[in-house]
Amino acid sequence: MSEYEREARRERLEALRSAGIDPYPARVTPRTSKAPLQHLRDVRAEHADKSAEQLEQEAPPAAVCGRIMAVRSFGKLLFLRLFEDGETLQLSVRQGPGLLTPAETVEFAKQIDVGDFVLAEGLVWRTRAGELTVDCHALQILAKSLRPLPEKWHGLSDVETRLRQRYLDLLTNPEAREVARVRSGVVTTLRVFLNDRGFLEVETPILQPLYGGANARPFTTHHNALSQDLYLRISDELYLKRLVVGGLDRVYEIGHNFRNEGIDRTHNPEFCMLECYQAYADYRDMMDLAEAMVKEVLEQVEHKEEEDSLELKGTTLKLHFRSELIDCSGTWPRLSMREAIERETGIDILAAGDLNALRAAVQRTGLEVEGQPTWAKLVDEIMSECVEPKLRQPTFITDYPVDLSPLAKRSRTDARLCERFELFIAGMEIGNAFSEENDPDEQRQRFEAQKRARAAGDDEAHPLDEDYLRALEHGLPPTGGLGVGVDRLVMLLADAPSVREAVLFPHLRPEQE
Numbered sequence: 001m002s003e004y005e006r007e008a009r010r011e012r013l014e015a016l017r018s019a020g021i022d023p024y025p026a027r028v029t030p031r032t033s034k035a036p037l038q039h040l041r042d043v044r045a046e047h048a049d050k051s052a053e054q055l056e057q058e059a060p061p062a063a064v065c066g067r068i069m070a071v072r073s074f075g076k077l078l079f080l081r082l083f084e085d086g087e088t089l090q091l092s093v094r095q096g097p098g099l100l101t102p103a104e105t106v107e108f109a110k111q112i113d114v115g116d117f118v119l120a121e122g123l124v125w126r127t128r129a130g131e132l133t134v135d136c137h138a139l140q141i142l143a144k145s146l147r148p149l150p151e152k153w154h155g156l157s158d159v160e161t162r163l164r165q166r167y168l169d170l171l172t173n174p175e176a177r178e179v180a181r182v183r184s185g186v187v188t189t190l191r192v193f194l195n196d197r198g199f200l201e202v203e204t205p206i207l208q209p210l211y212g213g214a215n216a217r218p219f220t221t222h223h224n225a226l227s228q229d230l231y232l233r234i235s236d237e238l239y240l241k242r243l244v245v246g247g248l249d250r251v252y253e254i255g256h257n258f259r260n261e262g263i264d265r266t267h268n269p270e271f272c273m274l275e276c277y278q279a280y281a282d283y284r285d286m287m288d289l290a291e292a293m294v295k296e297v298l299e300q301v302e303h304k305e306e307e308d309s310l311e312l313k314g315t316t317l318k319l320h321f322r323s324e325l326i327d328c329s330g331t332w333p334r335l336s337m338r339e340a341i342e343r344e345t346g347i348d349i350l351a352a353g354d355l356n357a358l359r360a361a362v363q364r365t366g367l368e369v370e371g372q373p374t375w376a377k378l379v380d381e382i383m384s385e386c387v388e389p390k391l392r393q394p395t396f397i398t399d400y401p402v403d404l405s406p407l408a409k410r411s412r413t414d415a416r417l418c419e420r421f422e423l424f425i426a427g428m429e430i431g432n433a434f435s436e437e438n439d440p441d442e443q444r445q446r447f448e449a450q451k452r453a454r455a456a457g458d459d460e461a462h463p464l465d466e467d468y469l470r471a472l473e474h475g476l477p478p479t480g481g482l483g484v485g486v487d488r489l490v491m492l493l494a495d496a497p498s499v500r501e502a503v504l505f506p507h508l509r510p511e512q513e
Helices: 003-018 040-047 052-058 102-111 159-164 166-172 174-196 237-245 283-300 337-345 355-365 375-390 440-455 466-474 486-494
Strands: 061-074 077-084 087-094 117-126 132-143 220-223 228-232 250-258 270-279 318-321 324-327 334-336 395-401 417-425 428-435 479-485
Touching (some): 040 077, 040 087, 061 132, 077 102, 159 166, 166 174, 174 250, 174 283, 237 466, 270 283, 283 417, 283 428, 283 479, 318 486, 334 337, 337 395, 355 375, 375 395, 428 486
Parallel strands (some): 087 132
Antiparallel strands (some): 061 077, 061 117, 077 087, 250 270, 318 324, 395 417
């Protein structure tokens, strides 16, 4: 914005104050209208089917408020485009009996800027072009805008600016508003789904004296009064399982976790997760729960059904994501990690059951994967690079190496593996679940192994949590746990190209001066 334009707006602001007009009143109070204050969409709905003649006969009053998005001047006649909560309505400002005086019209034209908030009172009519319009007989400034909005025809096109100034993105890009609505619908549906199945919504600490529940680097802070280092949680898993120990057999939390890691298309340092835990269940029960849950979201939340369409279509178990049809109907396939890797690479990870054998198998097949220090981590690397991107339709991958999952129970058929699954859709991990380890002695051994890995240089290894082990010694029943990435689920339904588009305020690099 030019300095001249900023000064011009400030001059109009001061002119309002000099005239005794508060440019930022605290309350919206219609002064002359017989009608109560209405939302724009309600005015449109009430009069949508009425002809110009019918409106002229009825002369229905209306009082509406919103932001001015456009001004068109025709001498003694002004047309304003009013915006409120995603809806627009035209206002006409003209002179005449029961309308504004010539002086009021001229004065208002001098005061107003695109971006200002106003309260308009008047009668509803239709123009010759058929446009539903409120003919103003009173106007009030509700908030003066000191900066202009983006150019109306192009809006904000620079991605970095859109994400950094999300308030302008929401005003000018309908897609951004739809993402916000989809997100709200997803969270609401998840909550209703679990409440209906007897789960209790709870809250666990975000500031934790010891982080845990995942292999990740935490953000560290300091409590001055207690002279204590604290961590932003990387997961709420260990606290939720403490609640199951305490007799709350079905619990869940929808909240934010924080991991000190890089940023890419599917990762943001702050992200929203649903985690739920169910006593007397295992990972196969949680698989059934996850499939039913995601299908419920797809059925209940309106989402884009047609490529390149900005309209939200009816709910369906099919969706288009980045020009690709994702069909979530039917029973979703379940593949062991061993089967999935062998299918894509020809490598049998259990036959190549140690690091050297697996490295040799990788070399023989010519796969381009990074070297890893352990067999389990190399398996995970092969899975990430060679298999996950190809899992386009909903698929459960089961039975992960036990060393990757220190909180999951060992497989009942192969001690090298654990009872864990991940749900993939469109090449993204959407959910992660275990049969939870409830043997305190086995859990201690796993923590000790993680402690040794940390000493060897793995700064994402899980810390040893004595209080959690003490809770397990009091007894945790057989329990299934499930985590679902809310941001990624929103990405799917909103057809968002990255997780940065699926959250309202993503983390960004510092703005360059």
